[in-house]
Amino acid sequence: MAESSNYDACRPVHELLSLVGDKWTMQVVRQLGNGTMRFNQLRRAIDGISQKMLTTTLRNLERDGFVTRTIYPTIPPRVDYSLTDLGRDLLVPISALGEWVVENRYRIEEARTRFDRQQV
Numbered sequence: 007m008a009e010s011s012n013y014d015a016c017r018p019v020h021e022l023l024s025l026v027g028d029k030w031t032m033q034v035v036r037q038l039g040n041g042t043m044r045f046n047q048l049r050r051a052i053d054g055i056s057q058k059m060l061t062t063t064l065r066n067l068e069r070d071g072f073v074t075r076t077i078y079p080t081i082p083p084r085v086d087y088s089l090t091d092l093g094r095d096l097l098v099p100i101s102a103l104g105e106w107v108v109e110n111r112y113r114i115e116e117a118r119t120r121f122d123r124q125q126v
Contacts, residue, residue, distance in 0.1 A: 067093070074090050
């Protein structure tokens with residue numbers, strides 16, 4: 007019974023970490039941390055992201071309350087994306103993790119190289 011309750015308690019954490027830890031989610035949140043952007047601005051700012059992947063990522067972020075989508079009734083319609091308060095809160099650990107990776111990437115690469123040499 008205890009295993010079931012641990013699983014139930016961890017499942018939401020796992021689901022959210024899977025979303026937040028996603029390559030594209032982190033980049034979208036970081037870009038929107040600079041301010042409101044339109045879809046094509048985001049697409050140009052995030053190297054390698056497809057239109058479909060950006061659409062999916064924005065939808066997921068909007069669904070979870072991290073991003074807000076504002077449609078302006080112009081011709082053609084203008085759509086802006088921005089972080090919500092929750093999204094700005096998320097930017098803090100995402101930025102910290104990004105900084106940690108930059109500071110430690112060479113140490114990680116060295117560890118991988120040592121490990122790979124031992125496997126031969």
